[in-house]
Amino acid sequence: MKVTFPHLGTMHIFCKAIAETSGIPYIVPPETSRKTFTLGVQHSNECICLPFKIILGNFIEALKMGADTIVMVGSGPPCRLGLYDLVQKVILEDMGLRYRWLTIPPRLTWQAIWKNYEETKELKKELSWKNILLFPYGLRMGWKKMMACEALEKLAMKVRPREVKKGETQRQLKKALSWVDEARSLRTLNEGLERGRVLIQETEQDPYRTPLKIAIVGELYTVMDPHINRGVEQKLGELGAEVTRTSWFSTHILRSLRKNKADQASERIRFFEASKAYLGYDVGAECNLSIGEAILRSQEGYDGVVHLMPFACMPETTASGILTRVGKDWDIPILTLILDEQEIEGRIQTLLEAFVEMLQWKRKAA
Amino acid sequence: MALYLGIDVGSITTKMVVIDERDEVIADVYLRNNGRPLEAVQQGLEMISSRLSRETILDGVATTGSARHLAAYLVGSDLIKNEITAHSIAVIDLFPGAKTIFEIGGQDSKVIILRAGVVVDFAMNTVCAAGTGSFLDQQAARLGLSIEEFGRLAQRAKHPVRVAGRCTVFAETDMIHKQQIGHSIEDIIGGLCDSLVQNYLNNVCRGKEILSPVVFQGGVAANQGIRKALERELETELIIPEHFGLMGALGAAKLAKRAKPCRTQFKGFELSRKPCFTRGFECEECGNQCEVIELVVDQQVVAGWGDLCERYRTSPRPIVG
Numbered sequence: 001m002k003v004t005f006p007h008l009g010t011m012h013i014f015c016k017a018i019a020e021t022s023g024i025p026y027i028v029p030p031e032t033s034r035k036t037f038t039l040g041v042q043h044s045n046e047c048i049c050l051p052f053k054i055i056l057g058n059f060i061e062a063l064k065m066g067a068d069t070i071v072m073v074g075s076g077p078p079c080r081l082g083l084y085d086l087v088q089k090v091i092l093e094d095m096g097l098r099y100r101w102l103t104i105p106p107r108l109t110w111q112a113i114w115k116n117y118e119e120t121k122e123l124k125k126e127l128s129w130k131n132i133l134l135f136p137y138g139l140r141m142g143w144k145k146m147m148a149c150e151a152l153e154k155l156a157m158k159v160r161p162r163e164v165k166k167g168e169t170q171r172q173l174k175k176a177l178s179w180v181d182e183a184r185s186l187r188t189l190n191e192g193l194e195r196g197r198v199l200i201q202e203t204e205q206d207p208y209r210t211p212l213k214i215a216i217v218g219e220l221y222t223v224m225d226p227h228i229n230r231g232v233e234q235k236l237g238e239l240g241a242e243v244t245r246t247s248w249f250s251t252h253i254l255r256s257l258r259k260n261k262a263d264q265a266s267e268r269i270r271f272f273e274a275s276k277a278y279l280g281y282d283v284g285a286e287c288n289l290s291i292g293e294a295i296l297r298s299q300e301g302y303d304g305v306v307h308l309m310p311f312a313c314m315p316e317t318t319a320s321g322i323l324t325r326v327g328k329d330w331d332i333p334i335l336t337l338i339l340d341e342q343e344i345e346g347r348i349q350t351l352l353e354a355f356v357e358m359l360q361w362k363r364k365a366a
Numbered sequence: 367m368a369l370y371l372g373i374d375v376g377s378i379t380t381k382m383v384v385i386d387e388r389d390e391v392i393a394d395v396y397l398r399n400n401g402r403p404l405e406a407v408q409q410g411l412e413m414i415s416s417r418l419s420r421e422t423i424l425d426g427v428a429t430t431g432s433a434r435h436l437a438a439y440l441v442g443s444d445l446i447k448n449e450i451t452a453h454s455i456a457v458i459d460l461f462p463g464a465k466t467i468f469e470i471g472g473q474d475s476k477v478i479i480l481r482a483g484v485v486v487d488f489a490m491n492t493v494c495a496a497g498t499g500s501f502l503d504q505q506a507a508r509l510g511l512s513i514e515e516f517g518r519l520a521q522r523a524k525h526p527v528r529v530a531g532r533c534t535v536f537a538e539t540d541m542i543h544k545q546q547i548g549h550s551i552e553d554i555i556g557g558l559c560d561s562l563v564q565n566y567l568n569n570v571c572r573g574k575e576i577l578s579p580v581v582f583q584g585g586v587a588a589n590q591g592i593r594k595a596l597e598r599e600l601e602t603e604l605i606i607p608e609h610f611g612l613m614g615a616l617g618a619a620k621l622a623k624r625a626k627p628c629r630t631q632f633k634g635f636e637l638s639r640k641p642c643f644t645r646g647f648e649c650e651e652c653g654n655q656c657e658v659i660e661l662v663v664d665q666q667v668v669a670g671w672g673d674l675c676e677r678y679r680t681s682p683r684p685i686v687g
Contacts, residue, residue, distance in 0.1 A: 354485075
């Protein structure tokens with residue numbers, strides 16, 4: 001048995017940690033590249049959104065490298081992501097690839113357990129007692145690594161707009177993340193995290209800058225994966241904006257387990273409540289939260305909001321329409337970027353540069 | 367007299383403007399890329415230099431447009447600026463009271479909202495290039511018309527037909543259908559102009575508050591058909607600047623003047639006679655498989671880009687932003 005999982009930001013680091021610590025063989029798909037795009041687009045159905053194509057590309061590459069068990073997070077309607085696992089299964093089968101599929105349910109319900117019942121029965125035969133005994137420790141390790149990655153990324157988001165040499169923070173972050181990735185025990189992980197923190201903080205910074213504050217909102221895959229959004233977070237940071245986002249693995253996992261800490265839960269609840277002025281009900285996925293977050297960020301004194309969505313994403317298309325209104329009502333500039341398979345990195349750079357410049361003018365005028 | 371050069375390398379055309387201290391346009395060039403931006407920049411430089419006196423020295427150069435980085439690597443630029451800002455700067459200087467800028471070029475269509483001489487909002491087409499200059503070009507070519515005739519014919523339409531403007535692929539299907547059932551060419555072209563304007567206003571300008579005075583620029587501003595259709599739809603007269611096709615380059619030149627570099631990075635007009643080309647390859651150093659591009663001028667690699675790790679970025683780079 002060889003487990004594999006899709007790429008999504010730094011997800012491979014902690015998925016790998018879980019498998020590795022429990023002694024389960026795994027294959028990390030090659031980093032998302034143009035080849036991944038090509039494979040994903042070639043085998044996807046028309047009009048499906050970008051995250052679907054890229055995840056499919058990841059799976060194809062991993063299966064060709066010898067993986068045989070796919071672990072994928074499922075979710076519920078109305079976002080199409082909820083049906084991704086089913087469609088991708090059909091496509092991969094049509095391609096003649098052999099594998100087993102494990103859906104991690106978004107919420108632990110009887111239905112979810114039933115969905116996985118057959119697969120788990122099979123899996124049990126292949127897993128040793130050692131694997132099963134070590135699994136809780138693996139989960140703990142994975143969780144710790146995930147939190148470490150998030151801490152480093154959040155720190156980099158603060159440092160980036162203040163860096164003196166452009167691109168240095170990103171290089172330091174990469175190095176720090178690799179230390180987290182390489183750690184084999186909780187002790188070395190903590191050491192790696194500390195060293196990483198110091199390394200990022202050591203980036204030469206200009207303490208006199210007052211960076212713009214920009215919130216990134218939108219569909220979670222496009223917000224969290226730099227391959228899908230063409231490094232929007234890094235680009236904005238390097239243009240001199242301190243970026244924040246509320247989509248992290250920890251927020252989404254805790255939300256599914258309904259174990260959010262009070263402050264995180266209340267943040268999402270506050271976003272949802274704020275969106276009620278424009279939306280009468282839950283549209284699904286992150287739609288209501290994108291709107292609510294934009295409103296609250298304007299009240300918190302943010303300079304602007306960047307809204308990310310895949311082309312043809314239903315919930316976020318709804319959000320983008322409402323956001324133009326929110327921008328006017330709350331006097332906060334909002335830039336919506338629609339992402340698809342086209343090579344639009346140059347275009348994104350142009351839009352972000354112009355957006356940042358506009359915010360700087362606005363700040364000066366105020 | 368200090369002179370400043372602005373270079374705007376767009377997807378279809380390359381524009382260059384030289385201004386003096388008083389913002390007067392001394393020389394300008396507007397030429398088609400034919401898909402080869404490097405050659406176009408070289409050719410443009412040669413044309414510009416032929417219009418200036420031999421001893422002319424430039425005091426600053428700025429590049430803009432979608433190939434602004436490529437142009438900057440080639441000519442040596444003091445400032446690289448996105449085209450939205452460049453267009454705004456040009457308009458704000460010439461028409462301080464303007465409240466809206468429509469800019470429709472070869473691959474891009476933009477709308478920029480100005481209030482009190484400051485950009486407050488903008489939009490640009492992202493994944494779709496429907497209704498921009500290249501489609502009009504293509505349709506004119508299909509009908510065997512020059513783009514000027516195309517604009518003239520559009521105005522003669524008596525009953526413009528309905529053409530689906532949402533997507534140019536479908537628009538073409540519609541146009542061919544209308545032609546085959548016997549509609550006049552004037553009415554079809556008129557209908558196309560109307561539908562492209564609808565598409566522009568509904569998609570690019572969606573949710574934007576369009577207030578007059580409206581300045582209309584970019585290559586498509588030359589097209590009478592589109593211009594009239596826009597004026598009809600908005601019920602307002604559009605301001606077409608004298609240098610409507612050069613506004614990006616003009617804005618860049620103005621920015622170069624404002625930046626006032628102590629010593630310009632410009633590599634000189636001789637550049638137009640040096641052999642230059644780009645070469646691309648897939649780097650195999652790691653799993654990223656970056657598509658690296660190198661610029662070679664006179665047998666020397668002067669710049670490399672496209673790599674995530676920056677191992678090919680050897681040359682000094684001008685300021686970006």
